[in-house]
Amino acid sequence: MVKSIRVKSLDFVFSINRLLGGHEFKKEIKKIGVAPSEEIEALIEELSSKVSMRVSEDLKLLFKKYYLDSLIYNLAVKHPELPPRELIALIEDIGADQFYEAYITEFVRPAESTEASIKERIESLIENNTTQIVMSYSQLKKFKHEAPEIFKLCVNTLKSYVETYELIEERVIKIYNREIVWLEADMVDENRFRNSYLMIQLEGETDAIKEITVCMTVLGEYVLMYSIHKSHQSLNMIVGFGMKKVISEKEKTIEQEVFKSLGDPTKLLMIQMASKEPVCAKDYADRLKLSKATISHHISILLGLRLLSLSLQEGKKMYYITNIEMIKRLFDNFINDLEQ
Numbered sequence: 001m002v003k004s005i006r007v008k009s010l011d012f013v014f015s016i017n018r019l020l021g022g023h024e025f026k027k028e029i030k031k032i033g034v035a036p037s038e039e040i041e042a043l044i045e046e047l048s049s050k051v052s053m054r055v056s057e058d059l060k061l062l063f064k065k066y067y068l069d070s071l072i073y074n075l076a077v078k079h080p081e082l083p084p085r086e087l088i089a090l091i092e093d094i095g096a097d098q099f100y101e102a103y104i105t106e107f108v109r110p111a112e113s114t115e116a117s118i119k120e121r122i123e124s125l126i127e128n129n130t131t132q133i134v135m136s137y138s139q140l141k142k143f144k145h146e147a148p149e150i151f152k153l154c155v156n157t158l159k160s161y162v163e164t165y166e167l168i169e170e171r172v173i174k175i176y177n178r179e180i181v182w183l184e185a186d187m188v189d190e191n192r193f194r195n196s197y198l199m200i201q202l203e204g205e206t207d208a209i210k211e212i213t214v215c216m217t218v219l220g221e222y223v224l225m226y227s228i229h230k231s232h233q234s235l236n237m238i239v240g241f242g243m244k245k246v247i248s249e250k251e252k253t254i255e256q257e258v259f260k261s262l263g264d265p266t267k268l269l270m271i272q273m274a275s276k277e278p279v280c281a282k283d284y285a286d287r288l289k290l291s292k293a294t295i296s297h298h299i300s301i302l303l304g305l306r307l308l309s310l311s312l313q314e315g316k317k318m319y320y321i322t323n324i325e326m327i328k329r330l331f332d333n334f335i336n337d338l339e340q
Contacts (some may be wrong), residue, residue, distance in 0.1 A: 002187045002194075004180060007215040009076040010238065012084035013069065014220035015165055018044045019051070020063055024131070029222045032246060035088055039175065040242075043168045051164045058157040066143060068154060070133050071107045076119045077227045077236060080215045084165060088158045096148035103143070108134065135332055175218045179241040183216055195333035197250050198224070198239060216241055254336055258305055258327075266290070267298055271307055271322050279321035 018025060022044065026036060048056075063069040076087060094102045104110065110121040115327050117135070125134045135143055143150065194212075211234040217223055221242035228235050261267045269288065273279050284295045299320065302308040307327065308320045 001210065002190050002212045002214065003212040004184055004187065005081055006173075006176065007076075007080040007217050008240070009082040009084060009087040010080050010215060010217045011176075011219045012075050012087060012165055013076045014217055014223070015044070015047060015168075016059055016063065016161070017069060017243070018219055019047055019056075031248035032222065033249075034222060034242065034246060036221060037242060043171060043219070046168055047164060050167060051161065051172065053251060055157055055160045055164070058153060059161060060302075062150070062154055062157060066139075067132070067134050068103075068150075071103050072158075074107050077238065080236065080238075082322070084162045084169075088155065088162060089142055091158065092155050094151070096151040097153035099100065099154075100144050129244070136212075172218045174240065176216065179218070180216055182244055183214060183239070184243075188216065192333075192336065195329050195336065197247050197254060198237065199242075199329065208233060211235070212237060214239065222246065254305070255330065257332055258307065261301065261307060262306060267302060270298055270302065270320075274308055274320050275322035275324060278321050280319045 018040075029036065051059075072087075072091065075090060076082070079087065079090065082090065102114075108118060108121055108125070110117040117141070120138050122134055122140065126132060126136065181331060186196065186219050193199065199212075209228070213234065215236055215238045216242050217238060220238065221240040223238055223240040224243055225238040226235060227238070262271070266288065268283060271277075273284070273287065281292060281295050281299065283292070284299070285292050288295070299308065302320075303310070306323050309323045310318060310320065
C-alpha cells in the first residue's frame with residue numbers, strides 16, 4: 001500500500017534549517033543542478049525579518065553547537081503529522097533530567113549503552129557524513145552536565161520561534177495542497193511507483209516493505225530521505241516538493257546513464273567485483289592497474305547513479321558494494337515500459 005500524509009512537524013524543522021543554513025543549502029542543491037524557488041525564498045526571508053535576534057542566536061546555539069536539530073528532526077520523522085506546537089510539547093515531555101538520555105537513544109543510537117559504544121557510534125556518524133551532524137564525544141561529555149539548562153533553553157526558544165513560523169504556516173499549507181497533486185497522481189499505479197526514480201534511490205530490498213508512506217515537505221524543498229521501520233515492513237519517504245523537477249529530468253536520462261556505465265568495460269568490472277565482496281578504492285586500483293584518480297572518477301559516477309553504495313568495513317575504512325536491488329528495480333521498470 002502507498003499513501004501520503006501531511007507533514008506539519010517536518011516543515012517546521014526544515015524552516016529552522018533553511019533559516020540558519022541558507023548559504024550551505026544553496027551550495028548543496030547547486031550540485032544537483034537546481035536553485036531554490038523564489039516562492040520559498042520569499043517565505044524564508046520573511047521568517048528572517050520577523051524572528052527576533054535573541055531567538056535567532058539561541059537557535060544557532062542549539063542547532064550549530066549542540067546539533068539538536070538532529071534530535072528534533074528524528075522526532076519529527078517519527079511523528080510527521082504533529083503540528084509544530086505538539087512537537088514542542090513532545091520535546092517538553094522528555095524532561096530536563098532525561099534530555100541527555102533522549103539525545104543518546106533517539107539520535108546517537110549506540111549498539112550498547114556503554115561509553116565505549118557511544119564513542120564508537122559518534123565517531124562513525126562524524127566519519128560518514130560530509131557535514132557534522134552530531135556533537136563530538138568530548139562535546140557530549142560536557143553536554144551531559146549542561147543538558148538540563150540546554151533543555152530549558154531549547155523548549156523556550158522553540159516556543160518563541162513557533163509564533164513567528166505560524167505567520168507563514170498557512171502559505172506553506174497552500175503550497176502543499178497545490179503540489180501534492182502531482183505526487184499522488186504518480187502513486188496511483190503502485191507497481192510503477194515502487195520502481196520509480198524516487199524508490200530506486202533506496203538501497204536494499206523493497207519487496208518486504210508492505211506500506212510506503214510518502215511525506216511531502218514544502219520547506220525541505222529538495223530533500224529525499226527514507227526512514228524504515230524496524231520490522232522492515234513499512235517505510236516513510238520524505239520528499240521535497242521541488243524534487244518534481246529533478247525527478248522529471250532524472251527519469252529521462254537515468255536508464256541511458258546506467259546502460260552507458262554497464263557498457264563501459266572498467267565500470268562493469270567494478271560493479272561485478274563489488275557484487276562478490278566489499279571493495280575499497282585501493283583494491284580497485286591494484287586489481288585493475290589504474291591510477292587512484294581514474295578509480296575515483298569511476299567511483300564518483302557509479303555512486304551518483306547508485307550502482308555502488310558505501311559500506312564501512314574494518315572500522316572506519318570505506319568500501320563499496322554493488323546496489324544489486326537497485327539494478328533489479330531499474331531493469332524491472334525498463335521491461336515494464338517495453339511491455340506497455
